[in-house]
Amino acid sequence: MTSLDIAFLATGAVTIAAALLAVTTRQLVHSALWLVLSLGGLAGCYLVLGAELVALVQVLVYVGAVVVLVIFALMLTRAPIGPSAEHSTSRLHRALAAVLGAGVSALLLAVLLPLAGREAVARTPVDSSALAGDLFGTWVWPFEAISLLLLIALIGAFSVSRLAGGQTGGPS
Template sequence: MNALARSAATHVAADHHGFLSPSGVEIVFVLVGLVTLGAALATVTTEQLVHAALWLVVALGGVAVEYLLLTAEFIAWVQVLIYVGSVVVLLLFGLMLTRAPIGRSPDADSGNRWVALAVSLAAAATLVTVVVDAFRATWIDLSDPAGPGSGSSEVTGTALFRHWVLPFEALSVLLLAALVGAVVLSRRDGDRDLPPGRTRAGER
């Protein structure tokens, strides 16, 4: 009975809801999305690496706000802690430790902007088409704390470790392979920079 009542309420809400009558949350969602898109464009178009990192903070923070608006508080805080709090800080430390140029760096532009633009537009069009086609007639009630639209840690963990275990483990293996590859490439580049006949400290 509860499932039937919930389904009926969902259909009623969907019937009374339309794209021409957006709610306040939906308007804020669109505005934050535009700000996030602008920050992402500034990240990849600026010629200053430090500014790119700071714009990346704005873009990732905007994504976290979008998660909050979708009542996915757990995912939002994970976004802030891991991406904003770890990845961007690691990027800034990398810029400082490698003595990267602080000012404008024309060398940061590879000259493939038009190719990158075409690929990004094609990827965005494909993603929008797939999402719209998949959820065209679906209405998710975000006010239901136990529904599929809830972003609580319980619902997220259940969905992740019950339906998405294999992709989750495959992603962890992929990240591990990328980490090992980065270590191998960095050691090779470091050995090339050493003068002939010399080795690193501690090596014989």
């Protein structure tokens, strides 16, 4: 085993552990924070594999935007920080989810394990400057326009939630 293999296994183990904790914890905020670690670990896996641009996009889009949006939605809806009976499921539902997860894992292993014994594919270095040039040259203004539109929608949702909270007599 090379040092890259060991680094990949370590980041993969952290990613899997954080993903399992993200879906099994009973506290919503802790789940979102475990999701941050899981997505960051996945970006680490991409870095070890030599896909720096994909790792950067993973951090920017998923860790930087999606998780922040989830945490913002939790704060906006005033979701309880600790465990609550409203957000809990029955043991039957948890058992069915575990069986379904085990079935999907078994299917994935049945497909991927036969591929593990094959020889390693020769890796060719890829220059991502052309993709980066297109992404940050040609498509930068549409990307910025979409981000501005999403920011306006987020501010509008926040304003509407505050207005609706004030009209119904709820806490503001």
